[in-house]
Amino acid sequence: MEEPSADVISGLKSKFPNRALQLVEAVDGDESYFFIMTGCNKDEYQKFNDDVMSAKDSKDDKSKAAAFRSAVERTAIAMIKWPDRETVEALFKEKPAMSMNFAEELHKAAGSNVEVRSKKL
Numbered sequence: 001m002e003e004p005s006a007d008v009i010s011g012l013k014s015k016f017p018n019r020a021l022q023l024v025e026a027v028d029g030d031e032s033y034f035f036i037m038t039g040c041n042k043d044e045y046q047k048f049n050d051d052v053m054s055a056k057d058s059k060d061d062k063s064k065a066a067a068f069r070s071a072v073e074r075t076a077i078a079m080i081k082w083p084d085r086e087t088v089e090a091l092f093k094e095k096p097a098m099s100m101n102f103a104e105e106l107h108k109a110a111g112s113n114v115e116v117r118s119k120k121l
Helices: 006-015 042-056 061-081 083-093 098-109
Strands: 022-029 031-038 080-082
Touching: 006 022, 006 031, 006 080, 022 098, 031 061, 031 098, 042 061, 061 080, 061 083, 061 098, 083 098
Parallel strands: none
Antiparallel strands: 022 031, 031 080
């Protein structure tokens, strides 16, 4: 999959002017897949966290894993703005574990990689 063109990026910046965009590269051996995703807003991130917490409340490990994977995949698909939804869903169907690699990216997009510093005054 080729990287998005400058026109694609410009179009998405216009379409989502108040959202940070991130280019995400997923590498599978010699093949790279590129995605452009927006960061989560507060409501979207809360929904993701609620879904993850519900997964933890599942009865058994198999149900927990399935619910967690579903929460990550659902949120990733919602945050990925390029390529189109159908392409992403087809890719996740072909490579079902790929969606799980987006869990960390979703946290980063929501600000988890922000370093907070303090000093004694």
